[in-house]
Amino acid sequence: MKRTLLALAVLIFVSSCAHTPEWRLSWEENFDSPQIDTSVWSTISRGTAAWRDTQSSDARCYDWRDGKLVLRGIVNDDRTVDTAAYLTGGLWTKGKKAFHRGRIEIRARLQAARGAWPALWLMPYEEERYHWPEGGEIDIMERLNFDSVVYQTVHSHYTYTLGIQDPVSSSTAPIRPDDFNVYGVDMWPDSIVFHVNGVRNYAYPRIETDKPGQFPFDIPQYLIVDMQLRGPWVGPVDPEDLPVEMEIDWIRYYEWK
Template sequence: MKKIVNLSYTLILMGGMLWSSCSTPSQLSKGKLVWQEHFKEKGSFNQKNWSKIPRGTSDWNNYMSDEDTLYAMRDGKLILRGMANTLAPQDTAPFLTGGVYSRDKVFFGFGRWEIRAKLQDAKGAWPAFWLLPQDGKWPGGGEVDIMERLNHDDFVYQTVHSHYTHVLGINEPKKGSTGKIDPNGFNTYAVEIHPDSLVFFVNEQKTHTYPRIETDKEGQFPFKDHTFYLLLDMQLGGSWAGKVEAEELPIEMEIDWVKFYGFDQYTKGGK
C-alpha cells in the first residue's frame, strides 16, 4: 500500500479542500481550527462540502435514500431523518434513511474532528458519525467510529476498525469503548488522530485511547498513512441495532456543527 504522508494545509487545499466556509484559523489548545461547518444554508446543505450517501448492500447503508423529506436545514442545523417508507412506493425498502459524507470534498490527516449533535432514539435506531480513508480501501485503510448509538441507549460506542482488528480479529490493544451522553440534549463527540494513537472524547472528557504498537501483525495502525473523510448518517436496523419498531418513527438527528483542528507539529513542511 502506498504510504500517504499527511499534507501541509497548502497541499490539502490543492488536494480538494474547500475553504469557502472556513473562518480565520485561531490557535487553540486542541490545535488550529482549519475548517468548520455551521449549516447556515437555507433549503439544502452546502454541496461543495457534502454529498448524499448512496444506497448500498451493507447494514449501515441499505436504507439510504435521496428523498428530500429525509434532509432539512433548520435553525442553523442539518437534520437527517429515518422513517418508515411511505414516501416512495416504487422503492421496496421498508425504511428510508438520510446520510451525508464529505468524500472527495473535505478530508484531513492528523488532527481533531468534532461534531456537536442531538440524537433522537427509537428501537432499531443506529445514528453514526465516522471516518473512512479518502485514499484507501476498507478495512485495510482503517475506519474510525467517532459515535455510534443504538436504540434508546444513554451511551455511545467509539471504535476503530482495521485489517488487524477486523480480518485478524485482534482486540489488543482494545479497539473501542463507550461514553455516557445526555440522551435528550446536545453532545459533542471528538477524535484526535496522532501518528502514534487515536484519542476519543465525549463532551470534552477522554473516553478511550487506541495506541500504535510494535507488532509483526499486518495493519495494526493504518491511520498514520491516510487522509479521512467524514460520514454523518441516520441509520436504522441491521444485525447490531436489531429490529426496527416502525411505531417509534420517524426520528431525526440534529447536527449543529462540525469542526476540524489541525496539529501543526505533524503537518508543517509535509508534502
C-alpha cells in the first residue's frame, strides 16, 4: 500500500513539473516590407542619455536586406546637419504597441566593432506614470564591442538606486558571435526569465522584502531595438571599424492561454 501511494505521489509530482504553458503567437514582425510600419514603430530621436546621444533618423542608418531590418552605426560625415560624431539607427514601439505578461523572442545578428553597443530592451509603456528607474527596465540583450557573450539585466529602484543585488539582477549568456541568435524574455507576474537560443539563462524573481521597488515589471512595456555606439560602459568608438550593423530577422510576441 505504501509503495502504491509513493508511486502515485511521484506520478503527480512528475506530471506537475512537466507542465509547460501553452504559448499562443499574438503578434510578429518579419520586416518583409522595405519600410517601417509606422502604426507600430517610430525612429528614435536623439537624446542626452548615453544610449541615445547618437540616435538618428538619417536614412543611411536604416536598411532592408533579404527580408531583414538593418540598423547601422556610421561616422557622421556632415556635422553641419547633426553635430554628433556618429549616427545610429533605432526603432521603438513607444506610444504605439505594448507588451505584457508574455514571451518576446528576437532573432538577430550583431556585427562587432569597438564601441558597438546593440541592444534589445523594454521600458514602461506609461512612462509619464513610471519614471526611471521606478518603473523598471528589462534588457533582453546588450552586447559590448567584440564580446562572445550578451548581458541580460533588469534595473529598478531596488537594484539601481538602493544598489541591492539580492537577488542578482544581471547575467551573461554565450552567443554565436558571427551568426544569428534568438534572444528572449518571459514576463510573468512573479518573475522575469531570460533565455538565448531557447536555453534558459537566468530568472529574476519577485521576493518578499521591506525595501521598495523590488519588482515593478508586471506592467505593460514598449520595445526598443537599437544600434548604439560609445558610452561609459562600452567605451570609445574606433571609426575604422564603422559602419557596424545589427540585423533583425524577426520579432515574435507570445501570450499564454
